[in-house]
Amino acid sequence: MNPNVFDDPRITAVGLLFEVHAGLSARFAAQLDEHGLSTVEFEVLTRLARSPGNQLRMTDLAAQTSLSTSGVTRVVDRMERDGLITRRACPTDRRSSFAVVTPTGLSRLDETVPGHLQLIEEWFTGQLDPPALAATLDGLRRVRDAVNPCATAGSGGRTEDQAEAC
Amino acid sequence: MNPNVFDDPRITAVGLLFEVHAGLSARFAAQLDEHGLSTVEFEVLTRLARSPGNQLRMTDLAAQTSLSTSGVTRVVDRMERDGLITRRACPTDRRSSFAVVTPTGLSRLDETVPGHLQLIEEWFTGQLDPPALAATLDGLRRVRDAVNPCATAGSGGRTEDQAEAC
DNA sequence: CAGCAACTATATCCTCGACAATATTCCCCG
DNA sequence: CGGGGAATATTGTCGAGGATATAGTTGCTG
Numbered sequence A, B: 001m002n003p004n005v006f007d008d009p010r011i012t013a014v015g016l017l018f019e020v021h022a023g024l025s026a027r028f029a030a031q032l033d034e035h036g037l038s039t040v041e042f043e044v045l046t047r048l049a050r051s052p053g054n055q056l057r058m059t060d061l062a063a064q065t066s067l068s069t070s071g072v073t074r075v076v077d078r079m080e081r082d083g084l085i086t087r088r089a090c091p092t093d094r095r096s097s098f099a100v101v102t103p104t105g106l107s108r109l110d111e112t113v114p115g116h117l118q119l120i121e122e123w124f125t126g127q128l129d130p131p132a133l134a135a136t137l138d139g140l141r142r143v144r145d146a147v148n149p150c151a152t153a154g155s156g157g158r159t160e161d162q163a164e165a166c
Numbered sequence C: 001c002a003g004c005a006a007c008t009a010t011a012t013c014c015t016c017g018a019c020a021a022t023a024t025t026c027c028c029c030g
Numbered sequence D: 001c002g003g004g005g006a007a008t009a010t011t012g013t014c015g016a017g018g019a020t021a022t023a024g025t026t027g028c029t030g
Helices: A009-034 A039-049 A058-064 A069-081 A103-123 A130-147 A161-165 B009-034 B039-049 B058-064 B069-081 B103-123 B130-147 B161-165
Strands: A055-057 A085-089 A097-101 B055-057 B085-089 B097-101
Touching: A009 A039, A009 A103, A009 B009, A009 B103, A009 B130, A039 A055, A039 A058, A039 A069, A039 A085, A039 A097, A039 A103, A055 A058, A058 A069, A058 A097, A069 A085, A097 A103, A103 B009, A103 B130, A130 B009, A130 B103, A130 B130, B009 B039, B009 B103, B039 B055, B039 B058, B039 B069, B039 B085, B039 B097, B039 B103, B055 B058, B058 B069, B058 B097, B069 B085, B097 B103
Parallel strands: none
Antiparallel strands: A055 A097, A085 A097, B055 B097, B085 B097
């Protein structure tokens, strides 16, 4: 650690990125908490709600979130107990089961999303004028495409659900 | 969730940012793991090593990481057991104790940092040509300054340690 | 200088989530 | 058609870490 490695521009770059992530995450979590949702619960709810039929197989849900399959089992347990989602047996494969959003879950999402969007606007996208925002997002997109090859859905892909193929 | 809220550009913007964070975090964690360090352990080590005397009070260490004070107690326990850091009593305040990096900890850091820097270069900074990188970092910096006011150390500040004053 | 509020580290309890093991079901291939 | 390997969800077990309570210390203030 002799020469000041910590002033290396690469270190400061990731530091920047991670600070932004931490700051936004904290603010989002606070707002979600007002609606009785944790971060992962919100993510599960949105992933299901944006899927056809408001449902997803447990495995696919795990693939779309940052959770393991057992983690998905656990969070779905909690949310089923809270009435936000339900399990439905898969008719074609008796090993699988679907997690499907209940009307309660959908309305909870409806309550939550507007404030969430407002928060994004307030602390992220609204902080930059359009060209600067576009430039920033372009940079992030290129890094994302490198680091997360599965998510290259941008153009030419099919619906957008092939992300679950990763 | 009637109109496709999920195509809202604000949603995709945070999605992008969070995917980048997740992707980089995973790669970093894998490399750190090769050196027997977890993410938080690496952060603790770097925070201490960049501080005067290679030491920090437990409270300040907690403030500089994303850990609670009890979390810091825990991780310092582990790392002390592994010989990476040591506790030293504070001479002026008998409530406080310092966590100080051992020579073992420093050399572990020396082993780890080069690969870490290489990874940053490979997956983040090296993915963009200099102007695009600068633009991206500028955008991130502005968002960071908004979302994390403490970290406005950039210019005019004193050393850089006033970050701990937050 | 006595007492009280704030601060510091730690201990205790609890939730969350990963990993490995398990049971069930599916599918392919001989 | 039958058996073995892959896929799927769940459960047991464990470590990580937050919230709160606790004990010791400091410093201010009447």
